[in-house]
Amino acid sequence: MSHSLDLTKPLQDAIAEAEELIANAPFIKTEQDRLEGYAYLAGRIRMAMQTAFDYDLERPLFINPTHQFSRQGLDNPDAVYFHADIREGIEYVIRGRRGTSADLSFQVMGGAYSADSAATSLMAFDERELDIAEDGSFEFTYVAEPGAKTLIVREVFCDWDSEERGTLTIERVDTWGQPARPLTEQMLAKRYQVAARSLTSSIQTWFAFPHWFQYKEPVNTLTAPQSTPGGLSSQRSSIGHYELAEDEAMIVTVPECDDCTYQAIQIGSDWYASTDYETHQTSLTKAQAVTDPDGKMRFVVSEHSPAGEGQAIANWLETTGHRTGAMMLRWQQLTRDLTQDADGPTIEIVPLADVPKHLPHYRPITTEEYAERIAARQRSVARRMIS
Secondary structure: OOOOOOOOHHHHHHHHHHHHHHHOOOOOOOHHHHHHHHHHHHHHHHHHHHHHHOOOOOOOOOEOOOEOOEOOOOOOOOEEEEEEEOOOOOEEEEEEEOOOOOEEEEEEEEOOOOOOOOOEEEEEEEHHHOOOOOOOEEEEEEEOOOOOOEEEEEEEOOOOOOOOOOEEEEEEOOOOOOOOOOOOHHHHHHHHHHHHHHHHHHHHHHHHHHHHOHHHOOOOEEOOOEEOOOOOOOOEEEEEEEEOOOOEEEEEEEEOOOOOOEEEEEEEOOOOOEOOOOOOOOEEEOOOOOEOOOOEEEEEEEOOOOOOOOEEEOOEEEOOOOOEEEEEEEEEOOOOOOOHHHHOOEEEEEEHHHHHHHOOOOOEEEHHHHHHHHHHHHHHHHHHOOO
C-alpha cells in the first residue's frame, strides 16, 4: 500500500533552490560554465546526502566527502580527505597504518564554514607528532575539547606514481560494541532536513569563500607564501586568481623547495573547485614537474599548448576552457618558514606565441609524451580510488 510521509520534501525543495543558485551564478559566461555548474550541483547533492546519512555522532567513522565526483573549496587534486563528526568531552581512539604519502595531517575544527564566516581550527598536527611503529601502525587517544565538531584528516601525495595510501579508523570509546539505534520516522525526517540545509549552505559558502581570500587580490597575481587560513601549522600557501585571453599565457616561476615533503600548484574554476585533473594537467607537484637547472620550476598556464601545434611542455597547466579561475600553491611539512624573496612565486603574462622566449631552459615534448603524462594521471587517480 502506498504511504507517503513527505520525508524527502525538504530535500526536494532544497534541490530546487540549489538549482536556482547554480543556474543564476554571476560568473557563468559560457555554456561550458553552465554545464559544469550542473555537474557541480550533482556533487553537492551527493555530499549533502553523505553528510546527513553517513555521519553518526554515536558511531563515527571517517568518510571521504570530497573527490573528483564531489568537488568543493578548491579541493586539492593531491589530497584524500577524511572527516569524522565528534562531540566535545567524548573520548576517541584513532588507529591506522601510515602509508607512504608525502603528508598525513590531522585537524580539529569548531563549527563549519558558512557564507558568513570560516570554521575555527582548534588543533592541527601531522604524523611527525605520532608514535609510529616499524610496521607503520599508530594509535592515539583524543578527548574532544570544548567546541570540537569535526576531525579532518588529509593524506597528501607528491609522487602519484609511487606513494601508497595508508589505513585509518576512529572509535568512540563509550559506544563501541553497541548496536546502532533502530530507524524511526523522526530520525529519517531529521536526516533529510540536514541534507537539505547542507546542500544550500554548502553552495552559498563556496560562492562566498573565494571573495574573502583569492578575489581580494589583484588579478594575475599570487600572494607571498603565508599560513593557510584555517589550515595546518606546517603548511604555507600562495593564492590568487587569473584572467587570460586565448592567445595569452601566464608563466609562474617558483623555486623547488627541498625543506618540505610536498609542494604543488593547481588552478581551479570559478565554481571554486578543482578542474579535471584526471584527463587534463591542471595541477603539478614538485615530483611531477620538471625543475630547471637553476632550481626553479616554471609553469605555463594557458588554454592552448604553449609549444605550438604537435608539441607541449611538461609544466603546462591547462585552463580547460576557463578564461578566469582560482590559483593556489601549497607547501606542507615545512621544516623552516618561507620568504617571498627566496621562495615565493613570480608571474609574467606574455603572448602565447612568445612563451618559448620567456623560458630560459625551454624543452618541448611531443604530444605523445604529453599523452603519456595524462595516462599516468588517470592510472594514479584510479589506484588511489578517491571516490
